[in-house]
Amino acid sequence: MIITIGGLAGTGTSTVASILSQNMGIPYLSAGDIFRQMAAEKGMDVLDFSKFAEGNTDIDREIDQRQAQAARESEDLIVEGRLSAYFVEAPLKTWLTAPLDVRSVRISHREDKPVELVREEILTREKSEAKRYQEIHNLDIGDMEVYHLIINTERFDAPGVAQIIEKAVEVI
Template identity: 40%
Template sequence: MDMLLTVSGPPGSGKSTTAAALAEAFDLEHISGGDIFRELAAERDMTAVEFNKLAEEDDQIDRDLDRRLRDIALDRDDVLLESRLAGWLAGDAADLRFWLDAPVDVRAERIADREGKPVDVAREETTTREASEAKRYDAYYDIDITDLSIYDIALNTARWGPDEVTAVCVAAVDSYDHEADEGKYPVEGVRYDF
């Protein structure tokens, strides 16, 4: 059986950790939006930091990334797609879509630990980044990133550790009957202009 799972969420929500564990549990290819972003940067002989600055000025960078993620979602079998918009980009091609989140203070602490920076700096950078992304998603694709209605499962990762969050996701996939669900609950997707 071919399977497409998506894991989305804001920075510090645990999506990369969960996505890697979930991909391993089901022997899925793990495609990370962050990895593709770095590939696009390398194609232009830029560092990720340089490319990120350019992306703030050039909407085509986000569009190229999102187009590449969408193509992967539609063209590959047995894939776990991880990015902020993965659930939206995969649309009804996804078997299950997961949204992971946690309060901003929890996420800021995680980011600060991971990146070795003060928590208040991580919190400010995170809230600024999220506001910028929300504006861009709305402007580019008419996506309200706070609309979680497209997700099959939304988890507050502050409630459990990484192993427990993964266990909840694994249990959901294990209990999912792909054949019984085939086309039964299509999600009306947004048509994207890349």
């Protein structure tokens, strides 16, 4: 089965995808992994490649294409990335959400930064990404109609969210 997992920063997409992969015995591919692979292919470290990618919309398109290609070539795959549901054919497209304050605290702990700084970084990043997604793909990241399952991760830990997704898979 192909499953996509998307969500904004701090919602737990990578953690949930990893747990789900282990629980279900299905490989997992993240947009971040593809980005790192592309950096290596160019002989660049991730920071240099990030700067290179800022003004190069072909990088975003290539990440989307590689995710879609991997899913087409797989019978079972969990694909994690903000836009995965838009480019990957999947019987279960999942979006994880959580309030901004919750996400800010999670990232603050993970990155050992002040919560208020993280909150501002999240807002800046999300505004920039929304604009970029609109310009590159004509997509509104806030449009949830593409998703089959939307989970607010505020009250559930990552293993619990993975269990919810597993239950959804059982009834498809």
